[in-house]
Amino acid sequence: xAVVSQHPSRVICKSGTSVKIxxxxxxxxxxxxxxxxxxPKKSLMLMATSNEGSKATYEQGVEKDKFLINHASLxxxxxxxxxxxxxxxxxxxCSASLPGAPEAFFGQGTRLTVV
Amino acid sequence: DAKTTQPPSMDCAEGRAANLPCNHSTIxxxxxxxxxxxxxxxxxxxxxxxxxxxETNEMASLIITEDRKSSTLILPHATLRDTAVYYCIVRVSxxxxxxxxxxxxGTLLTVNP
Numbered sequence: 001x002a003v004v005s006q007h008p009s010r011v012i013c014k015s016g017t018s019v020k021i022x023x024x025x026x027x028x029x030x031x032x033x034x035x036x037x038x039x040p041k042k043s044l045m046l047m048a049t050s051n052e053g054s055k056a057t058y059e060q061g062v063e064k065d066k067f068l069i070n071h072a073s074l075x076x077x078x079x080x081x082x083x084x085x086x087x088x089x090x091x092x093x094c095s096a097s098l099p100g101a102p103e104a105f106f107g108q109g110t111r112l113t114v115v
Numbered sequence: 116d117a118k119t120t121q122p123p124s125m126d127c128a129e130g131r132a133a134n135l136p137c138n139h140s141t142i143x144x145x146x147x148x149x150x151x152x153x154x155x156x157x158x159x160x161x162x163x164x165x166x167x168x169x170e171t172n173e174m175a176s177l178i179i180t181e182d183r184k185s186s187t188l189i190l191p192h193a194t195l196r197d198t199a200v201y202y203c204i205v206r207v208s209x210x211x212x213x214x215x216x217x218x219x220x221g222t223l224l225t226v227n228p
Binding site: 004006034036043044045046049091093095102103104105106107108109111 | 158160
């Protein structure tokens with residue numbers, strides 16, 4: 001089946017720095033990818049929709065200047081957490097789907113810890 | 116997308132069938148029922164989906180009631196590796212690239228040896 005890969009799987013950064021997370025569709029082209037965030041013992045919350053070649057669409061309450069999304073190619077979307085703070089520590093997950101396919105494929109997730 | 120209600124947790128003995136219920140009483144005629152699961156610290160994994168007929172694949176069976184207001188995911192022979200949070204999601208359309216999902220709290224299934 002289709003594979004979506006995230007990198008890194010874990011990252012620790014200092015408060016105030018920026019962190020970039022990559023999401024790649026390994027064997028298919030994805031015009032649309034989605035970014036989710038999950039806090040401990042909570043469900044996934046959609047953050048934004050990443051559109052290849054155009055601006056991302058952010059969900060209500062998600063700061064677009066803090067969570068920069070770039071979808072420069074059909075196989076890569078990046079999420080940059082800018083000026084990270086401890087409250088940004090979370091599990092970040094991306095997903096993509098094949099056009100016309102019923103299921104979404106998820107990356108393995110990135111555990112971000114801001115110290 | 117219609118709201119779903121699932122029990123917060125369930126237990127199952129290894130080797131037995133696990134039956135996970137989901138209520139979606141406000142489902143519309145064009146909405147599908149999807150099931151995903153999330154093993155601890157991993158991304159979610161698609162299991163199965165259906166509209167009104169029962170469905171079966173290599174992972175599970177999906178039983179949808181005739182009025183479509185509820186469904187049951189069946190893992191016929193649960194193993195320890197099936198321990199995960201199972202999410203029942205209702206959404207319009209069975210495909211398309213604009214595939215954002217709204218996750219509820221899901222059911223934590225614990226398979227015991």
